[in-house]
Amino acid sequence: MITEVDTVAYDALDKSGPMLVEFYSKTCGPCKMLAFVLKDVAKNDPDFPIYTIDYDANQELKERCGVKGFPTLLFMKDGVEVSRLEGLKQKPAILEEIAKLKG
Amino acid sequence: MSTNRVTHTLEEHLITRQNKAEKEFLAAFESEKPTLENAHVLVNPYLINPLCALILFKTDKPAAATLTIHGKRNDRENIVHAFPEGTSHALPVVGLYEGMVTRVTVELSTGESKTFEIQAQPLPEDVCRCRNINTSMDYFGNNFMFLTPAGKNLPTAYDYMGDIRWLLTVNTMFDIKRLKNGNIMTGSQRFCRMPYNATGLVELNLLGKIYKEYRMPGNYHHDHFEMPDGNILALTQDFSNGSTTVEDMIALLDRETGEVLRTWDYKTFLPQNVGGSGSQDAHDWFHNNALWYNPKNNTITISGRHQDAVVNFDYETSKLNWIIGDPEGWPEDMQKYFFKPVGDLSKFDWQYEQHACVVCPNGDIMCFDNGQYRSKVKEKYIRNRDNFSRGVRYRIDTDKMEIEQVWQYGKELGQTFFSPYICNVEYYDEGHYLIHSGGIGWKDGYASDALGAFLNPKKDPTTDICSKTVEQKDGVVMYYMEVDGNFYRAEKLSPYHDGVNAAFGDGKLLGHLDVTPTFDTIPDVPERNEVVDAWHQVNIEEDEDRFVFHGRFARGSLAMILLEGEKETRGYFINTAASYHLAMCSGAYLEDDDRVIKMNISKEGLSGKYAIKVLVEDAIYQTGVTIYC
Numbered sequence: 001m002i003t004e005v006d007t008v009a010y011d012a013l014d015k016s017g018p019m020l021v022e023f024y025s026k027t028c029g030p031c032k033m034l035a036f037v038l039k040d041v042a043k044n045d046p047d048f049p050i051y052t053i054d055y056d057a058n059q060e061l062k063e064r065c066g067v068k069g070f071p072t073l074l075f076m077k078d079g080v081e082v083s084r085l086e087g088l089k090q091k092p093a094i095l096e097e098i099a100k101l102k103g
Numbered sequence: 104m105s106t107n108r109v110t111h112t113l114e115e116h117l118i119t120r121q122n123k124a125e126k127e128f129l130a131a132f133e134s135e136k137p138t139l140e141n142a143h144v145l146v147n148p149y150l151i152n153p154l155c156a157l158i159l160f161k162t163d164k165p166a167a168a169t170l171t172i173h174g175k176r177n178d179r180e181n182i183v184h185a186f187p188e189g190t191s192h193a194l195p196v197v198g199l200y201e202g203m204v205t206r207v208t209v210e211l212s213t214g215e216s217k218t219f220e221i222q223a224q225p226l227p228e229d230v231c232r233c234r235n236i237n238t239s240m241d242y243f244g245n246n247f248m249f250l251t252p253a254g255k256n257l258p259t260a261y262d263y264m265g266d267i268r269w270l271l272t273v274n275t276m277f278d279i280k281r282l283k284n285g286n287i288m289t290g291s292q293r294f295c296r297m298p299y300n301a302t303g304l305v306e307l308n309l310l311g312k313i314y315k316e317y318r319m320p321g322n323y324h325h326d327h328f329e330m331p332d333g334n335i336l337a338l339t340q341d342f343s344n345g346s347t348t349v350e351d352m353i354a355l356l357d358r359e360t361g362e363v364l365r366t367w368d369y370k371t372f373l374p375q376n377v378g379g380s381g382s383q384d385a386h387d388w389f390h391n392n393a394l395w396y397n398p399k400n401n402t403i404t405i406s407g408r409h410q411d412a413v414v415n416f417d418y419e420t421s422k423l424n425w426i427i428g429d430p431e432g433w434p435e436d437m438q439k440y441f442f443k444p445v446g447d448l449s450k451f452d453w454q455y456e457q458h459a460c461v462v463c464p465n466g467d468i469m470c471f472d473n474g475q476y477r478s479k480v481k482e483k484y485i486r487n488r489d490n491f492s493r494g495v496r497y498r499i500d501t502d503k504m505e506i507e508q509v510w511q512y513g514k515e516l517g518q519t520f521f522s523p524y525i526c527n528v529e530y531y532d533e534g535h536y537l538i539h540s541g542g543i544g545w546k547d548g549y550a551s552d553a554l555g556a557f558l559n560p561k562k563d564p565t566t567d568i569c570s571k572t573v574e575q576k577d578g579v580v581m582y583y584m585e586v587d588g589n590f591y592r593a594e595k596l597s598p599y600h601d602g603v604n605a606a607f608g609d610g611k612l613l614g615h616l617d618v619t620p621t622f623d624t625i626p627d628v629p630e631r632n633e634v635v636d637a638w639h640q641v642n643i644e645e646d647e648d649r650f651v652f653h654g655r656f657a658r659g660s661l662a663m664i665l666l667e668g669e670k671e672t673r674g675y676f677i678n679t680a681a682s683y684h685l686a687m688c689s690g691a692y693l694e695d696d697d698r699v700i701k702m703n704i705s706k707e708g709l710s711g712k713y714a715i716k717v718l719v720e721d722a723i724y725q726t727g728v729t730i731y732c
Contacts, residue, residue, distance in 0.1 A: 025659075029679035032661035032720075036626040088676065090623050093345070 002042050002050045007061040015079035018101040019049040025056055025070040030088035034071045037091050075101045108634045110642040111728045118313050118610035121149045132159045139217050151272050152311035156196040156221050166211040170194050173206040182245045184599040195605040197309045197598040198268040199223040231256050231588035233265030238582040246597050250590035251279045253525050254556055254690040271311055276689045278326045279594050285602035294651055295322045295703045299689035313610045317361040320617035325392045333358045338391050351389045361613025372423045378433045380456050381476030381484055382686055383409035390686055393459045406460040413460045413470055429453040431479040442506035451508045459527035469496045471526040487550040492521045494528040494538035512538050512575055518550035525688050527592040534577045539593035541570040555589040556690030618708035622676040628721050635717045635724035643728050649705045655698050663718040668711050706732040
């Protein structure tokens with residue numbers, strides 16, 4: 001399930017368990033493509049939580065998360081980052097990270 | 104074929120066109136059997152060298168021909184070459200003067216002779232002219248100085264007076280070397296990947312006839328080296344398996360088949376995140392711009408601009424032997440590979456962002472020390488206007504791990520000889536060297552902070568780019584040439600060699616390109632039955648083994664090329680993000696409008712008929728172009 005969140009909503013999230021956080025920009029071609037990839041990923045596993053965050057509109061949060069560019073994917077478990085992927089990635093690479101996260 | 108919105112060109116490979124041209128003129132030659140008196144004189148027989156000709160004639164009895172290309176000033180300038188005895192004569196004429204008649208005399212051993220007057224066309228207005236040359240016929244003789252382009256300029260050769268005597272009208276690039284068989288080898292002109300990857304290498308004669316194009320799955324960049332057995336070492340990279348780094352691999356190519364026999368991946372023996380020069384990033388961490396094989400100890404020496412390092416490793420095992428460079432910033436466990444400077448340390452300088460490593464016969468190492476940044480530490484970076492470039496020769500003792508600087512040329516010239524990129528040195532003999540500073544750029548009267556590839560003096564009169572080539576013998580400058588434009592390398596070659604100067608036979612396309620990686624996810628957006636908007640300037644250049652898609656896209660837009668076949672649809676993501684290149688050793692493929700992208704799609708792995716469509720933002724558009732693979 002893909003949910004758009006801002007800083008306030010992100011901070012209020014129940015972060016227990018695995019989840020994927022994507023920082024994107026509306027001015028970024030690779031981010032636009034990644035949105036379709038994530039939709040595809042969500043089809044595979046509709047219950048897996050995916051949160052998307054606008055990089056430009058959430059500057060403090062991206063600093064806090066150590067995100068330096070977009071798109072950036074943070075794979076998290078219980079609120080802690082386990083791994084990250086930077087730049088546009090294909091579905092298999094993302095599924096592999098999710099599998100590791102769950103495994 | 105074109106529509107008002109999409110241009111599609113389908114052109115045979117240059118080798119195919121040359122093969123056809125050769126068959127045609129040889130058929131006419133065999134059919135008409137011209138004598139010397141009515142010989143066939145073909146200017147530019149292979150379509151890409153307007154300053155050459157081929158004289159074809161037959162003799163009843165075996166005769167040896169001597170060719171004289173008359174100098175335009177005096178007989179000392181004559182270029183003379185003797186050909187072997189025969190009855191069927193094909194004499195290449197290399198070095199016509201542009202835009203005028205060149206007199207060429209053929210004398211036969213039978214006593215017969217004829218002088219031909221061969222008219223060459225003027226060269227394009229924007230060829231790079233010699234601005235200043237200072238040498239002599241006594242020193243330079245009838246050699247030409249061949250310069251390979253670092254931008255949209257053309258490979259060009261100049262005689263001792265600075266007259267252009269050889270030029271290819273296709274943009275072959277990077278290194279140029281004469282092979283043992285007398286042919287030359289240089290980078291193909293065919294674009295494959297930004298910023299400057301070409302499909303591979305071409306072996307050609309000085310008429311411009313391509314004997315072989317060696318296509319490489321990882322493409323070619325910068326440099327190559329002919330091995331003692333004739334196989335070719337060429338610089339490349341691995342684009343497969345999601346590899347995200349570039350310019351960090353050598354491929355050994357089979358000379359006959361073009362196939363890759365083995366590779367060396369520097370990531371297996373060098374750390375990637377240390378010793379970075381000012382231009383380093385994670386993607387182009389090493390930036391290999393030269394290689395040299397030394398049969399005496401079976402090692403390969405490579406130059407890595409982005410680690411300020413000249414690195415030597417074992418050919419068989421890839422075991423790292425030593426590194427020449429400033430050791431600052433390298434981890435403790437790597438320090439054993441570095442040398443300690445000895446001798447007159449007041450004259451010693453490390454090289455920075457160097458190019459063109461050369462192993463001298465006695466084991467000394469030479470390179471062109473560009474000197475860009477001239478420090479490992481950002482706070483100590485030297486601005487280009489305060490910097491210098493030079494040729495340098497180091498003597499190394501690999502037992503004591505000591506290094507001594509035994510020669511340099513250029514430091515004393517300061518910014519006037521400064522090239523932040525490209526360039527080379529050549530070893531001719533002890534004390535006799537070439538030093539080519541081919542990347543000089545000026546802005547407001549000072550050495551430019553930007554690379555020459557990004558300067559355009561035609562549009563910005565406050566800028567200038569030029570190239571300076573020097574030969575020094577026993578400490579004396581014997582040759583100095585300054586030309587317009589930036590040139591990657593300089594190589595002095597004679598117009599003729601002892602081998603076969605003009606062999607006939609079909610040129611071959613060898614090796615193979617990679618299968619262009621696809622993007623698995625194709626966005627679910629509606630398809631419109633209309634041609635992509637003219638604003639995108641879509642241009643599809645189709646070749647025998649690939650096509651290049653050109654198109655303009657707004658920054659940050661979603662764009663994808665779709666190949667819709669009968670059985671499958673393949674998607675190729677177009678990255679419309681702004682890209683900033685820290686290295687641009689050839690600006691040949693740069694566009695004035697940086698929203699214009701070009702993308703090479705290999706026909707390797709494709710089969711059948713494909714309609715080309717373009718996805719832009721929220722819809723798929725038609726191009727009206729179909730390709731057959």
